[in-house]
Amino acid sequence: MDIAEVSMALANVSQMAQIGTAVLSKAMETNAELGAGMVEMLDAAAMELSVNPDVGANFDMRI
Template sequence: MQTAAALSTAITKKAMDTGKENAANIIQDMRAMELSVNPNVGSKFDMRI
């Protein structure tokens, strides 16, 4: 019984780690796409009044 619980915990932990990695990659890709479409947006902020 303990082996099954340990296995289940290990699988869940691996799934959570994979999900976090995928989310980080998606965010990184979104930032790269934003800069490729609008290279001036977010790279520098120069405000004049």
């Protein structure tokens, strides 16, 4: 293997690592946004329980 091939291979590996890092960064950003949305939904549910504490607390069941 000559120096040109080694140089090209290293450049290719470096580029693939940068692409992988960018994709991972985007996935982490998306997961953070989804997590924030879930926290908002849980906060909204807690607010509903504070306004109407009896709603959804009990249910009747017959067998």
